[in-house]
Amino acid sequence: xxxxxxxxxALMSNDVEALDRLFAPGPDTLRGDAxxxxxxxxxxxxxxxxxxxxxxxxxxxxxxQTVDDDHALVVATTELVRxxxxxxxxxxxxxxQGWVVTAAHVAVPPPAYDARIWRTxxxxxxxxxxxxxxxxxxxxxxxxxxxxxxxxxAGNPAWEAAAxxxxxxxxxxAALRAAGAEVTGISRTDEFAYSLAGTNHHFGTPPNPKxxxxxxxGSSSGSASAVALGHVSIGLGTDTGGSIRVPAAYNGVWGIRxxxxxxxxxxLLPLAESFDTVGWFARTPDLLAAVGDVLLPPAxxxxxxxxxxxxxVPELLALADPxxxxxVGEAADALGATEESWDLSALPAWRAAFTTWQxxxxxxxxxxxxxxxxxxxxxxxxxxxxxxxxxxxxxxLEASADLLAARQQIRSLxxxxxxxxxxxxxxxxxxxxxxxxxREATLQLTCLAxxxxxxxxxxxxxxxxxxxxxxxxxxxxxRDRDLLAFAPVVVLDRR
Amino acid sequence: xxxxxxxxxALMSNDVEALDRLFAPGPDTLRGDAxxxxxxxxxxxxxxxxxxxxxxxxxxxxxxQTVDDDHALVVATTELVRxxxxxxxxxxxxxxQGWVVTAAHVAVPPPAYDARIWRTxxxxxxxxxxxxxxxxxxxxxxxxxxxxxxxxxAGNPAWEAAAxxxxxxxxxxAALRAAGAEVTGISRTDEFAYSLAGTNHHFGTPPNPKxxxxxxxGSSSGSASAVALGHVSIGLGTDTGGSIRVPAAYNGVWGIRxxxxxxxxxxLLPLAESFDTVGWFARTPDLLAAVGDVLLPPAxxxxxxxxxxxxxVPELLALADPxxxxxVGEAADALGATEESWDLSALPAWRAAFTTWQxxxxxxxxxxxxxxxxxxxxxxxxxxxxxxxxxxxxxxLEASADLLAARQQIRSLxxxxxxxxxxxxxxxxxxxxxxxxxREATLQLTCLAxxxxxxxxxxxxxxxxxxxxxxxxxxxxxRDRDLLAFAPVVVLDRR
Numbered sequence: 001x002x003x004x005x006x007x008x009x010a011l012m013s014n015d016v017e018a019l020d021r022l023f024a025p026g027p028d029t030l031r032g033d034a035x036x037x038x039x040x041x042x043x044x045x046x047x048x049x050x051x052x053x054x055x056x057x058x059x060x061x062x063x064x065q066t067v068d069d070d071h072a073l074v075v076a077t078t079e080l081v082r083x084x085x086x087x088x089x090x091x092x093x094x095x096x097q098g099w100v101v102t103a104a105h106v107a108v109p110p111p112a113y114d115a116r117i118w119r120t121x122x123x124x125x126x127x128x129x130x131x132x133x134x135x136x137x138x139x140x141x142x143x144x145x146x147x148x149x150x151x152x153x154a155g156n157p158a159w160e161a162a163a164x165x166x167x168x169x170x171x172x173x174a175a176l177r178a179a180g181a182e183v184t185g186i187s188r189t190d191e192f193a194y195s196l197a198g199t200n201h202h203f204g205t206p207p208n209p210k211x212x213x214x215x216x217x218g219s220s221s222g223s224a225s226a227v228a229l230g231h232v233s234i235g236l237g238t239d240t241g242g243s244i245r246v247p248a249a250y251n252g253v254w255g256i257r258x259x260x261x262x263x264x265x266x267x268l269l270p271l272a273e274s275f276d277t278v279g280w281f282a283r284t285p286d287l288l289a290a291v292g293d294v295l296l297p298p299a300x301x302x303x304x305x306x307x308x309x310x311x312x313v314p315e316l317l318a319l320a321d322p323x324x325x326x327x328v329g330e331a332a333d334a335l336g337a338t339e340e341s342w343d344l345s346a347l348p349a350w351r352a353a354f355t356t357w358q359x360x361x362x363x364x365x366x367x368x369x370x371x372x373x374x375x376x377x378x379x380x381x382x383x384x385x386x387x388x389x390x391x392x393x394x395x396x397l398e399a400s401a402d403l404l405a406a407r408q409q410i411r412s413l414x415x416x417x418x419x420x421x422x423x424x425x426x427x428x429x430x431x432x433x434x435x436x437x438x439r440e441a442t443l444q445l446t447c448l449a450x451x452x453x454x455x456x457x458x459x460x461x462x463x464x465x466x467x468x469x470x471x472x473x474x475x476x477x478x479r480d481r482d483l484l485a486f487a488p489v490v491v492l493d494r495r
Numbered sequence: 496x497x498x499x500x501x502x503x504x505a506l507m508s509n510d511v512e513a514l515d516r517l518f519a520p521g522p523d524t525l526r527g528d529a530x531x532x533x534x535x536x537x538x539x540x541x542x543x544x545x546x547x548x549x550x551x552x553x554x555x556x557x558x559x560q561t562v563d564d565d566h567a568l569v570v571a572t573t574e575l576v577r578x579x580x581x582x583x584x585x586x587x588x589x590x591x592q593g594w595v596v597t598a599a600h601v602a603v604p605p606p607a608y609d610a611r612i613w614r615t616x617x618x619x620x621x622x623x624x625x626x627x628x629x630x631x632x633x634x635x636x637x638x639x640x641x642x643x644x645x646x647x648x649a650g651n652p653a654w655e656a657a658a659x660x661x662x663x664x665x666x667x668x669a670a671l672r673a674a675g676a677e678v679t680g681i682s683r684t685d686e687f688a689y690s691l692a693g694t695n696h697h698f699g700t701p702p703n704p705k706x707x708x709x710x711x712x713g714s715s716s717g718s719a720s721a722v723a724l725g726h727v728s729i730g731l732g733t734d735t736g737g738s739i740r741v742p743a744a745y746n747g748v749w750g751i752r753x754x755x756x757x758x759x760x761x762x763l764l765p766l767a768e769s770f771d772t773v774g775w776f777a778r779t780p781d782l783l784a785a786v787g788d789v790l791l792p793p794a795x796x797x798x799x800x801x802x803x804x805x806x807x808v809p810e811l812l813a814l815a816d817p818x819x820x821x822x823v824g825e826a827a828d829a830l831g832a833t834e835e836s837w838d839l840s841a842l843p844a845w846r847a848a849f850t851t852w853q854x855x856x857x858x859x860x861x862x863x864x865x866x867x868x869x870x871x872x873x874x875x876x877x878x879x880x881x882x883x884x885x886x887x888x889x890x891x892l893e894a895s896a897d898l899l900a901a902r903q904q905i906r907s908l909x910x911x912x913x914x915x916x917x918x919x920x921x922x923x924x925x926x927x928x929x930x931x932x933x934r935e936a937t938l939q940l941t942c943l944a945x946x947x948x949x950x951x952x953x954x955x956x957x958x959x960x961x962x963x964x965x966x967x968x969x970x971x972x973x974r975d976r977d978l979l980a981f982a983p984v985v986v987l988d989r990r
Binding site: 030036037039061065067068071073075080082083084087089091102105107109111112113114118119120122149165184203209210226227229231232283466 | 523525527528529531532534555556558560562563566568570572574575577578579580582584586588597598600602604605606607608609610612613614615616617618620644660679680698704705721722723724725727778961
């Protein structure tokens with residue numbers, strides 16, 4: 001017990017060196033908390049070095065189970081100065097250097113709610129207005145959509161403070177409520193949706209339960225995290241250049257970005273209207289499709305896609321990291337995809353035109369308000385808007401012409417098939433990664449559906465290391481329902 | 496590992512008998528989760544019998560630390576079908592009958608927020624409107640106070656559905672915001688505040704972190720639980736017949752019920768206006784007093800109370816359970832309280848008059864709306880309102896006359912001293928207790944300040960068994976600030 005109290009003292013004074021000594025060396029030492037499990041002394045030590053100390057607490061109850069002369073389990077109930085009680089379970093072992101912890105499980109009471117995921121919550125925040133196929137479902141609404149009685153915050157506190165209370169639901173929100181779903185809350189977004197990272201400067205990065213200590217992805221970050229954590233069944237988001245596909249892939253959930261203009265964008269704050277689309281997340285393909293039944297226009301005359309329609313493009317796989325490329329490639333193979341080679345020499349030009357026109361439209365939409373308020377933005381989004389503010393009209397028009405050509409080329413490459421590609425170029429990056437590099441790589445993949453206005457469904461796959469990755473299925477504009485009908489087939493086929 | 500997977504199968508099928516067998520017999524077996532720690536096979540078995548199964552999940556990662564031939568620690572990461580990941584740490588031991596668990600620590604992801612505590616949350620729900628002594632503090636507002644832009648729900652879904660959106664803050668809410676505090680959310684109350692239990696039929700019983708598996712007390716249940724858990728620093732509530740004092744005592748937090756009419760009740764839904772008072776909770780006496788500085792009228796000419804003023808009444812202690820009486824008595828002794836005998840022969844009559852007049856006023860306030868809607872109430876509160884509806888005017892007037900006399904007698908008994916008594920007759924009852932019996936016993940104690948309009952501060956004490964109990968300090972009407980100034984002295988003296 002001396003060692004236990006020594007540990008407690010070291011913890012309360014954040015004596016990282018002492019804590020390092022009190023955890024057993026080697027790759028098998030374990031430490032788990034609500035964020036996830038750390039395996040090995042190195043991971044644990046890195047965590048301690050970065051977190052800046054544990055919450056202050058007192059031990060109110062201890063139980064010791066002596067296993068043998070050299071092992072004891074200590075279970076302690078703690079009382080936190082900030083309120084609430086926690087529990088700590090530790091297996092201690094006597095080694096040459098003294099008693100050390102070989103495994104620790106730490107639980108502390110969570111806050112009222114996670115403000116990285118949510119801006120506002122209610123039970124419900126907005127009731128269902130009808131009874132329908134979504135009765136019993138709960139929705140996280142990305143903080144870009146109008147919800148009657150609430151403000152739109154757009155991920156930026158200055159915007160939120162100046163916003164008026166909405167009197168009418170956005171079209172997509174109204175349709176979900178009319179179909180029986182209730183709104184649980186308003187979920188965080190990257191500022192003005194102008195990011196793929198989810199690392200909102202003001203509110204933090206939502207947790208990613210299947211990939212602890214990695215980013216959630218964005219910009220529909222709160223909705224993706226809320227669905228992954230089971231806070232809600234449906235996460236409403238948007239996708240301009242990947243804002244559904246990327247967080248869906250990173251969090252291992254299903255997601256769809258709909259065809260451009262297929263779903264009503266009334267009451268949705270724009271980023272770049274030529275590319276903005278409504279999208280959503282769910283934990284099952286069935287619910288993903290059920291939401292589609294409510295939000296999408298009636299099905300056209302086209303038949304539902306079959307496995308035979310599926311094409312995989314090695315040149316697109318090669319744009320992803322090897323672990324993602326191989327997970328996506330194997331999943332496509334398992335679905336009987338046919339390999340097809342594409343000439344992607346124009347891709348860098350397409351991506352550049354996409355970025356330029358997106359920025360041009362974003363500044364058209366938000367420049368007048370942001371011009372004197374750029375200092376209210378985090379560095380990442382501020383940098384993008386500053387770049388956007390410098391785009392000249394001739395350059396924008398040139399990009400627009402390039403985009404028209406690119407759109408035709410991409411649509412004709414996709415044709416009448418389903419195309420499988422990675423939803424993002426990598427698994428979710430660790431929170432301290434260089435996210436600009438990741439963004440550039442992922443945009444190469446995601447800009448295709450953005451430019452061509454294609455529907456895209458993220459099918460969760462898993463890398464060899466056990467991390468979530470995304471198989472993205474795209475099809476011709478308007479084939480949203482075909483993709484959604486195909487999604488459950490994908491699951492069945494993989495069993 | 497066979498035993499581990501056997502356990503997992505038993506858990507997923509809720510095979511209670513198998514689970515009982517797989518936990519080691521005896522009083523030392525441990526099982527902890529976010530609710531609290533269960534000690535001994537009997538407690539664990541009772542818990543399993545009552546909870547109706549664990550959430551469905553799959554094991555995604557396991558780590559085994561073999562301690563010796565007869566002991567192994569198994570740490571598993573689980574993925575819940577409802578979303579999110581959890582962790583389970585188990586110490587297994589080989590006993591005669593096979594491998595059994597001697598200690599388990601289970602963590603599952605919490606919901607977006609606890610709807611037993613909160614109705615609505617925001618970051619913040621309502622900003623501070625000024626800078627002042629409460630800057631940086633966060634408030635849970637009991638769902639009886641108006642918050643601009645929100646409805647008053649009164650703990651009853653039918654009332655909430657019919658309520659209009661408030662356009663102005665209640666007086667107390669406005670004052671807190673003007674002093675720099677922000678409103679985090681609207682917290683649960685018993686229906687129309689007509690209970691001391693906190694067991695709202697519609698929304699459940701908020702957790703009590705220091706007394707796991709026991710009720711929170713009410714009617715200011717959500718605010719008390721939110722403060723105890725550290726969700727907020729200040730819990731705004733009301734106290735008519737104990738609705739601050741009882742949950743403060745049960746949860747081990749500080750609380751004050753102010754003198755009747757000392758704090759503005761504008762924008763507060765009444766229960767019984769002759770007794771209704773504004774009150775609040777905090778985790779420290781300093782913050783309790785700082786809120787008083789904002790909400791209470793300026794101090795009168797009276798000196799701050801000193802320890803010499805304190806009186807303890809054995810006849811009042813005797814109204815509490817022995818564990819509470821002895822914790823409260825010891826705390827009073829430690830403060831140098833003088834014993835004084837009171838003739839309490841009239842107490843049953845006082846209590847009856849209090850209950851009758853409270854019911855009469857409650858029906859005056861809510862009868863017109865409730866008359867056709869009694870079936871929207873839980874059985875406990877419905878029973879009280881039905882009783883209230885049958886009170887005749889002559890009986891009410893008689894009660895009112897008795898109350899006037901009682902008020903004078905109680906005020907003259909208290910005089911110019913501080914009186915120490917139990918805040919509630921018992922520690923927090925287990926959730927499946929007979930709460931009517933507890934209510935009757937506690938009302939004997941709490942009705943005194945109710946009848947006489949006295950201020951009352953709950954000082955947290957602990958029973959010999961380690962459960963929270965409450966030392967209640969009452970004084971003459973208007974001496975709220977004296978009590979609040981005395982409270983930190985109490986803490987110092989007990990060190």
